Amino acid sequence: MKLKMMTSFLNSDLILIENTLEETIQAESLLLRQASLHTLQAGGKRIRPVFVLLAAKFGNYDIHVVKNAAVSLELIHMASLVHDDVIDDAELRRGKPTIKSKWDNRIAMYTGDYILALSLEVMTSIEKPKAHKILANTIVEVCVGEIQQIRDKYRFDQTMRDYFRRIKRKTALLIAVSCQLGAISADASEEISRKLYWFGYYVGMSYQIIDDILDFTSTEKELGKPAGSDLFQGNITAPVLYAMADSHLKEKIVRINEHSSRKDLDEVIETIKNSGAIEKSLDLSDRYLKKALAILDGLPQNRAKKTLKDIAKFIGKRKF
Amino acid sequence: MQDMNSKIAEIKGIIEKKVLHPYLLKYIQVPIIDDDKLMLLVSAMEGLDLTDRERENYALTAMLVQIALDIHEHVSNTQSLAGTKVRQLTVLAGDYYSGLYYKHLAESDDILMIRSLSKAIKRVNEHKTLFYQKEFNTVGMLFESIKNIEASILAKFSGFFGKDAWIPFMESLLLLKRLLKERNDYLRDGISPFFEALGAIVETSLAPGGKQNSDTLVDFLDHELVSLRLELKARMDALENINTSVRGRVEELLGEIKIFVEEG
Numbered sequence: 061m062k063l064k065m066m067t068s069f070l071n072s073d074l075i076l077i078e079n080t081l082e083e084t085i086q087a088e089s090l091l092l093r094q095a096s097l098h099t100l101q102a103g104g105k106r107i108r109p110v111f112v113l114l115a116a117k118f119g120n121y122d123i124h125v126v127k128n129a130a131v132s133l134e135l136i137h138m139a140s141l142v143h144d145d146v147i148d149d150a151e152l153r154r155g156k157p158t159i160k161s162k163w164d165n166r167i168a169m170y171t172g173d174y175i176l177a178l179s180l181e182v183m184t185s186i187e188k189p190k191a192h193k194i195l196a197n198t199i200v201e202v203c204v205g206e207i208q209q210i211r212d213k214y215r216f217d218q219t220m221r222d223y224f225r226r227i228k229r230k231t232a233l234l235i236a237v238s239c240q241l242g243a244i245s246a247d248a249s250e251e252i253s254r255k256l257y258w259f260g261y262y263v264g265m266s267y268q269i270i271d272d273i274l275d276f277t278s279t280e281k282e283l284g285k286p287a288g289s290d291l292f293q294g295n296i297t298a299p300v301l302y303a304m305a306d307s308h309l310k311e312k313i314v315r316i317n318e319h320s321s322r323k324d325l326d327e328v329i330e331t332i333k334n335s336g337a338i339e340k341s342l343d344l345s346d347r348y349l350k351k352a353l354a355i356l357d358g359l360p361q362n363r364a365k366k367t368l369k370d371i372a373k374f375i376g377k378r379k380f
Numbered sequence: 381m382q383d384m385n386s387k388i389a390e391i392k393g394i395i396e397k398k399v400l401h402p403y404l405l406k407y408i409q410v411p412i413i414d415d416d417k418l419m420l421l422v423s424a425m426e427g428l429d430l431t432d433r434e435r436e437n438y439a440l441t442a443m444l445v446q447i448a449l450d451i452h453e454h455v456s457n458t459q460s461l462a463g464t465k466v467r468q469l470t471v472l473a474g475d476y477y478s479g480l481y482y483k484h485l486a487e488s489d490d491i492l493m494i495r496s497l498s499k500a501i502k503r504v505n506e507h508k509t510l511f512y513q514k515e516f517n518t519v520g521m522l523f524e525s526i527k528n529i530e531a532s533i534l535a536k537f538s539g540f541f542g543k544d545a546w547i548p549f550m551e552s553l554l555l556l557k558r559l560l561k562e563r564n565d566y567l568r569d570g571i572s573p574f575f576e577a578l579g580a581i582v583e584t585s586l587a588p589g590g591k592q593n594s595d596t597l598v599d600f601l602d603h604e605l606v607s608l609r610l611e612l613k614a615r616m617d618a619l620e621n622i623n624t625s626v627r628g629r630v631e632e633l634l635g636e637i638k639i640f641v642e643e644g
Binding site: 167183 | 403404449452456478480485489494495497501502505507508510512
């Protein structure tokens with residue numbers, strides 16, 4: 061089942077969020093408005109708003125309140141993507157030109173800063189200090205994670221623990237907080253908010269591990285970028301770490317750097333794929349998924365719970 | 381004077397400590413704290429019913445926002461492998477400092493200020509984009525954009541505290557300061573986005589058909605600066621209880637204009 065079908069009962073609310081996202085971007089500068097809308101219209105799974113809405117179903121669900129958290133989180137995600145494309149010097153995202161490529165780095169910086177400010181302005185509609193403390197802390201942590209990712213590039217002596225800490229900040233936190241803020245904005249109990257946070261955290265970890273696996277197993281067409289890009293850029297992910305447990309493989313892998321040829325990279329990718337590292341990584345992702353599903357067991361029975369379960373399973377099986 | 385200077389130095393020390401990130405600072409420029417903006421902010425808060433701690437917190441927040449936005453101005457369009465890491469960390473540094481200002485206000489439960497500052501940041505980026513495009517029809521529009529870029533953050537703070545009278549003064553002072561910087565940079569380097577924008581306006585609306593040379597443009601700006609000098613002085617005089625540090629700094633800037641006007 062596709063994600064869209066799983067969340068079909070939220071369709072009218074998701075449309076409202078989509079419309080609100082578009083209405084919110086009302087920059088006076090035509091260029092800034094075009095650039096911001098370009099990012100928005102590039103699409104995306106809107107997984108964060110989905111998590112916000114589903115989590116809010118465990119409290120007093122009022123879409124007109126909850127949508128602010130959903131819109132804010134999606135805008136934060138968008139702003140980070142715009143800046144990430146400058147960081148990665150990326151020409152395409154989801155098959156479409158990035159802002160930095162359609163315009164330039166400078167416009168991408170202004171657009172990202174504008175969208176981030178917009179997201180915080182929207183978030184202030186939720187007048188709950190706790191929600192802001194959580195979100196602010198998350199934004200800082202995500203940045204720290206990205207800085208660490210740059211620091212750790214081509215650092216082949218890093219451990220699985222370093223990797224977990226990095227993907228937590230890179231991906232899991234924002235998904236965890238999407239669930240938590242959904243619950244908080246709907247006045248769900250402290251216990252439920254906490255459980256939903258951990259559900260999001262485990263799902264997020266699993267999601268990123270799968271993403272890191274797909275970088276090895278998918279085609280360039282599916283990924284929208286050459287396979288093995290992570291390793292080529294020096295990002296040491298779960299498959300690489302598992303493969304490096306074998307000292308012979310490690311010797312080959314540590315030779316990869318930004319000047320490596322495509323042929324050398326392809327050879328190493330094949331070696332990693334045949335080493336059992338992909339299976340071990342899938343197993344790791346699966347363990348996180350199981351933890352996520354176990355958390356759901358402790359939540360009240362409702363349609364949102366079933367959907368969260370379906371989404372978790374979908375993430376575990378996704379192919380790209 | 382001494383009291384204000386030591387107050388500013390103390391707050392500056394707090395800000396420097398807050399922005400200290402050893403790994404980032406290994407690669408990017410140390411964030412520049414604009415002394416004038418800090419002084420204006422601290423001065424505008426004088427007489428308010430705020431504790432020293434609150435004053436420090438607000439000053440820290442405003443300067444973090446300013447630093448975050450200023451750092452992103454260093455992200456260039458040109459790529460080189462040697463500069464890749466610097467570019468990447470410059471982007472992240474700005475985002476990190478933005479996160480810190482939000483965290484700072486969130487920890488003080490100051491949701492209204494978060495809203496207010498978000499609006500100011502939006503405005504700054506609107507005008508940075510306009511300035512970057514250099515599509516102004518009049519000199520007034522160009523100056524208005526610079527005022528918004530330079531003074532929106534401080535203006536929002538002043539408005540938030542009911543110190544509206546400070547806003548035009550801050551705008552004039554920061555505009556004048558920026559124009560003086562643009563003038564100096566142009567005379568030194570011969571290129572400046574500001575002068576390109578000014579040249580386009582002069583060419584299309586004020587002196588159609590004629591290509592402007594650098595001397596004409598500098599003369600044109602000097603003429604504008606003389607008017608701004610009068611405006612700034614009038615706005616300063618309209619403020620009550622302005623401290624001697626601010627007054628001294630204004631006199632210094634006005635003096636700079638006087639020198640080149642007399643030399644010219």
